Amino acid sequence: MQLTFLGTGTSQGIPIIGSQHPVCLSSNPKDKRLRVSVLIEWDNYSYVIDCGPDFRQQMLAQNVSKIDGILFTHEHNDHVVGLDDIRPFYFRQGNISIYAHQRVVEALKQRFSYVFEVENKYPGAPTLDVNYITNSDFKLGNKVVSPVEVLHGNLQVFGFRIGDMAYVTDAKTISKTELNKLKGLKVLVLNALRIEEHHSHLNLDQALEIVEYLKPEQTYFTHISHHLGFHDEIDAQLPDGVNLAYDNLKISI
Template identity: 50%
Template sequence: MKITFLGTGNSQGIPMIGSNHPVCLSKNIKDKRMRSSILIEINYQYFLIDCGPDFRHQMLKNNFNQLDAVLITHEHYDHIGGIEDIRPLNFIEKKIKSIPIYGLNRVLKNIKKRFFYIFSNSSENNKKNILKVSFHQIENYCDYFYILDIKIYPLFVWHGCLSILGFRIKNVAYITDASIIPNNTINKLKGLDILILNILRKKSYKNPFSLLETLNIIRIIKPKKTYITHISNKLGFHEKIEKKLPKNVYLAYDGLVL
């Protein structure tokens, strides 16, 4: 399995527009963060988790031109804003390839509403160059599902009062924007080689997790290694924060490959 961090930033990215915060002014490339997303390559198949507004630039920057499925954690803009930019990937092969999108029913309905012009039945939208995707609903609290021959475990967590998803594939789990991880999900995170988990800032502020909250969760789960994502400028400089983290806990950065 190969994991590429396409983006590791929060909803506004780093630097934020118009911000004079020191982290936003940093010259360190690791402090430049696009909206959070990863691409997983397994058995020559490419699975995207979240498709934010930076998706086009992320794919070009990392020289990716294949996509076999998209997994969506939730419907906030920084996680779905780039869906229309999937369209060129429909036409990489000689025949038109429809790309499956997996998510909660509520999330899929939201995508259809936001991109209503794509899913309209009008003759104008039946042109061959329109986005071709298929929707696949993840049932509430299902144990697992398959994409092609890959077994995937949905991880139900809370983002404030919103129920959202993380995903586990083999011994790797990805959770972003979490503020509460229920006990039944904690149990599904045992025996991990790699946990990818969010920290928004140093100090707690409602949701998602702050630094201390995430470190407490890591102590409970005990993965071999943890990589932190969905980071805001308020967490601090990459180099300074990483030096203070416990053993086998690392800050992810855009372009990091595991």
């Protein structure tokens, strides 16, 4: 399985428009972060987790010509608003599968009503095959996916475990029951927004506490704000087996 970090930034990305913050002015490519998303590939399968405002740019950067589906963690704009840009895949492949909580699908229907239109549908709009996720395992290609429920403030969000890899973003709190689904991992991807406390995201210390409890072989932090600091400086301070992810990083699992 290959995991590609399409974006590792928070909702505004880095640099933030008009910001004079030192991280936003950095010339290091690792300090430039698109909105958070990953591409997961194995055998002949190719899936994306989340489809934010940078989706088109991310697909072009990785030369992606086929996707088998999109998994949605939750309905916030930085995770869903690129949905219209699946059209080139739809025109080549036909219907595109999506996997999401029913609440997320209802939000997509409001924002992209023309996609879900049944009668007199605009011919240029894509058509989706909707798969509703509950907190039960489901098949993705020839693999089993285990959803992991976390809380983003008070909002339910899904993380996903696929084999020995798990992807969890926009978490603030995770119950012990759900945390235990993440034991025995080779690779954990987890959000770590910034140094300071945040009301709906893990900060760096809280993310490190989860890593210490789970003890995965390797952890990558994502959904990173400019307030976390310069990539190279923070990465050098992290424990062995823990690193900051960065855009376009590819890892094999």
